[in-house]
Amino acid sequence: MAMNRSELVAAVAAKTENSQVAVNGVLDAVFEVFVDQISQGEKVSIPGWLAVERTDRAARTGRNPQTGEAIQIPAGHSVKLTAGSKLKAAVSKK
Known part of the structure; x- marks a missing residue:
């Protein structure tokens, strides 16, 4: 069984006691940094x-x-x- 994004956000929110909105924002930012760096060859x-x-x-x-x-x-x-x-x-x- 695969974990989807909303399940990942919910699990991280529960472990960190942060809101799902906050965790979702951080996850978006992490992927944006990945895209920016990798697209530049880093x-x-x-x-x-x-x-x-x-x-x-x-x-x-x-x-x-x-x-x-x-x-x-x-x-x-x-x-x-x-x-x-x-x-x-x-x-x-x-």
Whole structure:
């Protein structure tokens, strides 16, 4: 079962004894900072928990799955999320 955003906000609000509105505002701000930094090519790292960075993808040749025709896929960017040691340790305990 996956936790959605509203459930995450409610859980953090309960743990921190803050309002859901306040927690939602902080979560929005965190994601805005992630977007700003990663779009500029900067890595965002929370030691022990996670690291998020932009990666480059080279141009390449692909195939149209319906026709089998070769197509050119342009160079672009992607996002890489790496789990930190604390997150990995928490997962391995369960």
